Amino acid sequence: MFQVEVSPNGDIVTLGNGDRRARFHAMWLRDNAWDSETRAPGNGQRLIALRDIDAGLHVIGAQVAGGQLHLTFAPGECSIAYDPEWLMVNSYDRGHDRAPGWLAGGAEAWGAGLMANIPTGDFATVQRDQDARAAWLVQIVRHGFAKLENGPVEDGALFKVVDLFGYVRETNYGRKFEVRTEVNPTNLAYTGLGLQAHTDNPYRDPVPTVQVLYCLESTAEGGENMVVDGFAAARRLRDENANWFDVLSQHCARFEYTGDHGVRLTSRRPMIELDPDGALRAVRFNNRSAAAITDVPFDVMPTYYAAYRRLGEIIDDPAMEVSFRLKPGESFLVDNTRVLHARKGYSGVGTRWFQGCYADMDGVRSTLAAMQTRRPEAAQ
Amino acid sequence: MFQVEVSPNGDIVTLGNGDRRARFHAMWLRDNAWDSETRAPGNGQRLIALRDIDAGLHVIGAQVAGGQLHLTFAPGECSIAYDPEWLMVNSYDRGHDRAPGWLAGGAEAWGAGLMANIPTGDFATVQRDQDARAAWLVQIVRHGFAKLENGPVEDGALFKVVDLFGYVRETNYGRKFEVRTEVNPTNLAYTGLGLQAHTDNPYRDPVPTVQVLYCLESTAEGGENMVVDGFAAARRLRDENANWFDVLSQHCARFEYTGDHGVRLTSRRPMIELDPDGALRAVRFNNRSAAAITDVPFDVMPTYYAAYRRLGEIIDDPAMEVSFRLKPGESFLVDNTRVLHARKGYSGVGTRWFQGCYADMDGVRSTLAAMQTRRPEAAQ
Numbered sequence: 001m002f003q004v005e006v007s008p009n010g011d012i013v014t015l016g017n018g019d020r021r022a023r024f025h026a027m028w029l030r031d032n033a034w035d036s037e038t039r040a041p042g043n044g045q046r047l048i049a050l051r052d053i054d055a056g057l058h059v060i061g062a063q064v065a066g067g068q069l070h071l072t073f074a075p076g077e078c079s080i081a082y083d084p085e086w087l088m089v090n091s092y093d094r095g096h097d098r099a100p101g102w103l104a105g106g107a108e109a110w111g112a113g114l115m116a117n118i119p120t121g122d123f124a125t126v127q128r129d130q131d132a133r134a135a136w137l138v139q140i141v142r143h144g145f146a147k148l149e150n151g152p153v154e155d156g157a158l159f160k161v162v163d164l165f166g167y168v169r170e171t172n173y174g175r176k177f178e179v180r181t182e183v184n185p186t187n188l189a190y191t192g193l194g195l196q197a198h199t200d201n202p203y204r205d206p207v208p209t210v211q212v213l214y215c216l217e218s219t220a221e222g223g224e225n226m227v228v229d230g231f232a233a234a235r236r237l238r239d240e241n242a243n244w245f246d247v248l249s250q251h252c253a254r255f256e257y258t259g260d261h262g263v264r265l266t267s268r269r270p271m272i273e274l275d276p277d278g279a280l281r282a283v284r285f286n287n288r289s290a291a292a293i294t295d296v297p298f299d300v301m302p303t304y305y306a307a308y309r310r311l312g313e314i315i316d317d318p319a320m321e322v323s324f325r326l327k328p329g330e331s332f333l334v335d336n337t338r339v340l341h342a343r344k345g346y347s348g349v350g351t352r353w354f355q356g357c358y359a360d361m362d363g364v365r366s367t368l369a370a371m372q373t374r375r376p377e378a379a380q
Numbered sequence: 381m382f383q384v385e386v387s388p389n390g391d392i393v394t395l396g397n398g399d400r401r402a403r404f405h406a407m408w409l410r411d412n413a414w415d416s417e418t419r420a421p422g423n424g425q426r427l428i429a430l431r432d433i434d435a436g437l438h439v440i441g442a443q444v445a446g447g448q449l450h451l452t453f454a455p456g457e458c459s460i461a462y463d464p465e466w467l468m469v470n471s472y473d474r475g476h477d478r479a480p481g482w483l484a485g486g487a488e489a490w491g492a493g494l495m496a497n498i499p500t501g502d503f504a505t506v507q508r509d510q511d512a513r514a515a516w517l518v519q520i521v522r523h524g525f526a527k528l529e530n531g532p533v534e535d536g537a538l539f540k541v542v543d544l545f546g547y548v549r550e551t552n553y554g555r556k557f558e559v560r561t562e563v564n565p566t567n568l569a570y571t572g573l574g575l576q577a578h579t580d581n582p583y584r585d586p587v588p589t590v591q592v593l594y595c596l597e598s599t600a601e602g603g604e605n606m607v608v609d610g611f612a613a614a615r616r617l618r619d620e621n622a623n624w625f626d627v628l629s630q631h632c633a634r635f636e637y638t639g640d641h642g643v644r645l646t647s648r649r650p651m652i653e654l655d656p657d658g659a660l661r662a663v664r665f666n667n668r669s670a671a672a673i674t675d676v677p678f679d680v681m682p683t684y685y686a687a688y689r690r691l692g693e694i695i696d697d698p699a700m701e702v703s704f705r706l707k708p709g710e711s712f713l714v715d716n717t718r719v720l721h722a723r724k725g726y727s728g729v730g731t732r733w734f735q736g737c738y739a740d741m742d743g744v745r746s747t748l749a750a751m752q753t754r755r756p757e758a759a760q
Contacts, residue, residue, distance in 0.1 A: 011682075023678055027685045032672045044638050045568050049576050049667040050689050051696060090672040092681060104648065167550040172746075188425050196429050205742045206586030250656045258424050262750035265742055268484065268655070276630045276650050277675060287429040292412045292470040295657060298403055301472060302391075305407045309430050316431060362585045362645055366552075370642035 002064045002084045010058030015069065015087055022091035026059045030073055032090070033080045100278035101238045101245060105365070106141045107280075107338070109232035115322050119143050123151035123329075126164060130371055133164060137368040140361075144335035145227050151214070153328045158214035158355050161331055166363020169208045171201070172263045179213065179354040186259050188288055192220075192352075194345035195288075197228045197315050200336050200358075202284035203255035203291075205267040208358030211341070212333045215326035217353035223346035226323040230283030230338050233314045234272045237307065240314075244307030247300060248272045253284065254291040268295065271311065282337035285315060315340060326354075335361055382444045382464045390438030395449065395467055402471035406439045410453055412470070413460045480658035481618045481625060485745070486521045487660075487718070489612035495702050499523050503531035503709075506544060510751055513544060517748040520741075524715035525607050531594070533708045538594035538735050541711055546743020549588045551581070552643045559593065559734040566639050568668055572600075572732075574725035575668075577608045577695050580716050580738075582664035583635035583671075585647040588738030591721070592713045595706035597733035603726035606703040610663030610718050613694045614652045617687065620694075624687030627680060628652045633664065634671040648675065651691065662717035665695060695720060706734075715741055 005014040014023045030053050033039070040047055054075055061072035061079075069082040103109065119139035125132045126148065139146045151157055158176060162168050168175050173187075182190040189195065200211050213225070238245035249272040256266045273282040296304045314320060321342075326332065334341050336358075346352050385394040394403045410433050413419070420427055434455055441452035441459075449462040483489065499519035505512045506528065519526045531537055538556060542548050548555050553567075562570040569575065580591050593605070618625035629652040636646045653662040676684045694700060701722075706712065714721050716738075726732050 025681050025685070028673070028681060031685075040568060043566055043568075044636075045668040046670060047568075047668075050685075050692050051576075055689065090674050092674045092676055093678040096675065096677045167552075169549065170547040172547075172743075186423055188420060188423075188427075196431075204740075206589060206740065209586060252655055252657060256424075258750075263746055264749040264753055265746045266749065267742070270656050274656075275632055275648070276654075277632060288425040288427075290426060293408070294470050294472045295476065296472055297476045298473040301405050301408060305405070305411075305430075309435065312430050360584075360586065362647070363552075366643055366645045369644040369646065370638075373644055 002069065004062045004064050004069060006059050006062045010060055010074075013059055013062060013071065015084060017084070017088070020088055022088060022093040024087065024091075024093070026057050026073065027053065028092075029059070029071060029082070030057055030080070033082070034086070035080050038080070096277065098278055100249065100274055101235050102279050103231060104275070104279040107144065107231060108142050109235055110143055110229050110322075111232055111320050112318060112322060114143065118322060118324060119146035121146060121148050123148050127160070134368060134371045137165060137364055137371075140333065140335060140364050141368060144229060144231070144339035145332060147324065147330065147332045149330050151329045151331060153216055155216070156355070157216075157329075158212045158331060158357050161212050161214065161333065162357065162359045165367040166210070166359045169358040169360055171204065171208065171358060172259060172261070176355050176357040179356050180352060192346050195343045196312075197226060197321075197340035197342035198286040198288070199230065199284050199340055200286075201257075202269065202286050203257040203265040203267050203289050205269065207282070207284070207336055209335065209337050209361040210333055210359040210364065211336045212331060212357050212359065213341070214331035214355045215328055215353075216355060217328060217351045218326060219350035220346040220352040221349065222344045223352045224323050224325045224344045225332065226321050226342040226344070227332070227334060228315050228320045228322075228340045228342070230285065230315075230340050231280050233311060233320060234280060234283055236314050237311050240310070241307070243303065244310055245272065247296075247304050247307045248311065249274050251300070251304060252295040253293050254295070255284065255286065255289045256291040257289050266291065271308065283340070285311065285340055337361065382449065384442045384444050384449060386439050386442045390440055390454075393439055393442060393451065395464060397464070397468070400468055402468060402473040404467065404471075404473070406437050406453065407433065408472075409439070409451060409462070410437055410460070413462070414466070415460050418460070476657065478658055480629065480654055481615050482659050483611060484655070484659040487524065487611060488522050489615055490523055490609050490702075491612055491700050492698060492702060494523065498702060498704060499526035501526060501528050503528050507540070514748060514751045517545060517744055517751075520713065520715060520744050521748060524609060524611070524719035525712060527704065527710060527712045529710050531709045531711060533596055535596070536735070537596075537709075538592045538711060538737050541592050541594065541713065542737065542739045545747040546590070546739045549738040549740055551584065551588065551738060552639060552641070556735050556737040559736050560732060572726050575723045576692075577606060577701075577720035577722035578666040578668070579610065579664050579720055580666075581637075582649065582666050583637040583645040583647050583669050585649065587662070587664070587716055589715065589717050589741040590713055590739040590744065591716045592711060592737050592739065593721070594711035594735045595708055595733075596735060597708060597731045598706060599730035600726040600732040601729065602724050603732045604703050604705045604724045605712065606701050606722040606724070607712070607714060608695050608700045608702075608720045608722070610665065610695075610720050611660050613691060613700060614660060614663055616694050616700075617691050620690070621687070623683065624690055625652065627684050627687045628691060629654050631680070631684060632675040633673050634675070635664065635666065635669045636671040637669050646671065651688065663720070665691065665720055717741065
C-alpha cells in the first residue's frame with residue numbers, strides 16, 4: 001500500500017511503499033500525467049507544452065485510493081490520477097554519479113571469451129518466430145553483434161536481414177555494396193587486403209549505426225571476419241590510464257572520405273563519444289579514413305597520440321577478438337557505433353563475395369521493445 | 381619562403397613563413413603524410429595504421445626545397461615531402477578554448493530578421509546549375525534551412541529535392557509520409573492542430589538530420605510554416621543564464637513514440653547537445669514526444685524545468701521566427717539537428733496536403749564540399 005505526503009508549500013510529493021520511497025516535483029508530475037487531456041489516447045503523444053502549465057503550479061491535495069495516486073493541482077484545481085508503480089519505475093530521486101564509461105541501454109562488455117558462445121540465430125526461425133527474433137535482437141543490444149545462419153544464397157538476401165528490424169540506410173555506396181576484389185577499387189574494402197578492426201564510415205554523420213555483411217561466396221583462402229567490442233576496448237583503456245580515456249573522449253578527431261561522383265564526406269567527432277553523464281555513446285576507429293587531427297591543443301597532442309596508439313593496441317589484442325568464418329548464406333551484423341569489425345587478407349585463388357548494407361540501431365531497439373511490451377504503455 | 385627548425389631531440393618541427401608559425405609533432409607529421417606509401421593514390425585512404433609507426437619516431441633531417449618540406453624520420457631513415465601550405469591549414473598549434481555554445485562548420489545564428497532574406501532556390505535552376513546548387517546548399521549549411529520554389533506539383537516530387545544532395549532515410553513512416561488531416565491519426569502531425577515549433581523524431585537515434593516538406597495542395601485557411609533556429613535559441617538561453625544552458629546540455633532528456641505495427645522508439649539524449657569542446661551539435665525539442673525526464677538528479681530538477689520552460693519561451697518568441705506560406709510546388713528543408721519547424725492550425729475547409737521525407741546532412745555537406753573542391757585533395 002502506497003503512502004503519500006506533500007511538502008508544506010506543495011512543490012514536492014513523496015510517495016512510499018515499504019522500503020521504496022521517492023520524491024517528485026509538482027511540475028514534473030503535471031508534465032508527466034497520463035490523463036486523456038494531457039496525452040492523446042491513441043498514440044500517447046503529449047497534447048500540452050510546458051507553456052500550458054503555470055510556472056507556480058503546486059499540489060493542494062493528495063491521496064492514494066483504488067490503487068491510484070490522486071493529485072489536485074493549483075492554480076486551476078485540476079485533479080489527475082497516477083499509477084504509483086509507473087512513478088516508482090520513473091523515479092529520478094536516486095544517485096546519478098557514475099564513473100565515465102558506464103554502459104547504458106543493456107550493453108554488456110565482452111572479449112574473446114564470447115567465442116565459446118557467439119550470438120547466433122537461425123535465419124528461418126528468426127524470420128518466423130517472434131520469441132526467437134526477440135532473443136536474437138536482445139543479443140544485438142547486449143553484445144553489439146550477432147550472426148545469422150542458414151539463410152538463402154541469393155543476391156539481395158541481406159535485405160531480408162534488415163527487414164527483421166528496420167530499414168536500409170542508403171548511402172553513396174548504394175542500398176547495398178559488393179565486397180569483393182575489384183581492379184580499380186574506390187575503397188580498400190574492395191581489395192584482398194586485410195583490414196584492421198574498424199568502425200565503418202566514421203566520416204559520415206550520423207554514421208550508419210548498423211552494418212550487415214552477408215556471405216554469398218567463400219572459396220578463397222583466408223578472409224575470416226573478426227569483431228571487437230569497442231566499448232570493452234574503451235573501458236580497458238580507461239582502467240589502464242584514465243587520462244588516456246579522457247583525452248580521446250574530450251577532443252574531436254576528424255575523418256574523411258573522397259570518393260567518385262562528387263563525394264567528399266567529412267566529420268568532426270571524438271574517437272570515444274560519451275553522453276553528458278559519461279555513458280559510452282559511440283566508438284569511432286578507422287585508420288583508413290582518419291583525417292588530420294587538428295582539434296587537440298599542441299601541448300596535449302603527445303598524450304592524445306599515446307592514447308590513440310594504446311587504444312589501437314588494445315583493439316589488436318587477440319584477447320579482445322571474436323572471429324569466425326562465414327559460409328554462403330551466413331551473415332553477421334554489428335552495432336557500428338560500438339563493435340569494430342575486421343577482415344583477414346585473402347588470396348586471389350577462389351572467390352570471396354560478400355554483400356553489405358547499412359541500417360540503424362533504433363529499429364533494433366524499437367522492434368525489440370514493441371515485442372517485449374505486452375500492453376500499449378504509451379497509451380495508458 | 382618557409383623556414384623549418386627541428387627541436388634538439390627531433391620530436392617537434394617548427395614551420396614558419398613571415399608572421400605564420402606553427403609547431404608539429406614528429407608523430408603527427410608521420411601519421412599525416414600524403415606520400416603514396418602512406419595514402420592510396422586513388423582514393424586517399426591511409427594505408428598504414430599507427431601500429432606501423434615506431435613509438436620512438438623522431439625527425440633527423442629537415443629542409444625546405446622546391447616549395448616542399450622534406451623530412452627524414454628515424455628509425456627507418458624514411459624521407460617524406462610535405463606541402464607546407466597544407467600543414468599551415470591543418471595547424472593545431474593555436475588557441476582551442478572557446479565558450480560552450482560556439483558554432484562549428486559554417487553555421488550562423490539567425491532570428492526573425494532573416495524574414496527579409498529567406499534562403500530560397502529555384503527548383504529547375506538548382507537542379508541544372510552547379511553554382512546555383514552550391515549557393516543553395518551553402519544556405520542550408522549556414523542557416524539550417526532553405527526553400528525551393530517552382531517545383532513540379534506531383535506525387536513524390538520531394539524525392540527530386542533529396543536527389544540534389546543525398547539519399548532518403550526510410551523509417552517506419554515509409555520513404556515518404558503524407559501530412560494531411562486523417563480520421564484516426566497515428567501522429568498529431570496528421571491533424572489540423574497547430575504544432576509548437578519542434579525538431580522531428582527526437583525519439584529516433586540517430587535522428588534524421590534533414591527533413592523535407594513539400595506542398596502539393598494548399599487551399600485551407602491557415603497552416604503557415606514557421607522555422608526557428610535552435611542554435612540561436614540555445615545561445616540566447618546561454619546569454620540569459622549560463623546555468624540554464626549548462627543544465628540542459630549536461631543531462632539527458634528522454635523521448636519516445638509508440639506507433640502501430642510494432643514500433644516503440646525511445647532515445648536518451650540531451651535537449652542541447654554539445655561536442656566535447658563545446659560546439660553546438662544538436663538541439664532536440666518536442667513536447668509531443670518528450671518522455672519522463674529521469675536522468676536529472678532530484679535537487680537539479682527544478683533548475684532543469686526552469687531552463688526547459690525558458691528555452692520553450694525563447695522558441696515561441698516571434699523575434700526568433702521566420703514564417704512563410706508554401707504554394708503547391710514549393711518546399712522547404714530543415715537541418716533537423718538544429719532548426720525547429722512549426723505549423724499553424726488550419727481549418728477543415730479546403731485542403732492542405734504536404735508530403736514529407738527524411739534525409740541526412742552529411743550528404744548536403746559532402747555534395748557541397750565536392751563542388752567546392754577544384755582538385756582531388758584526398759588523392760594528393
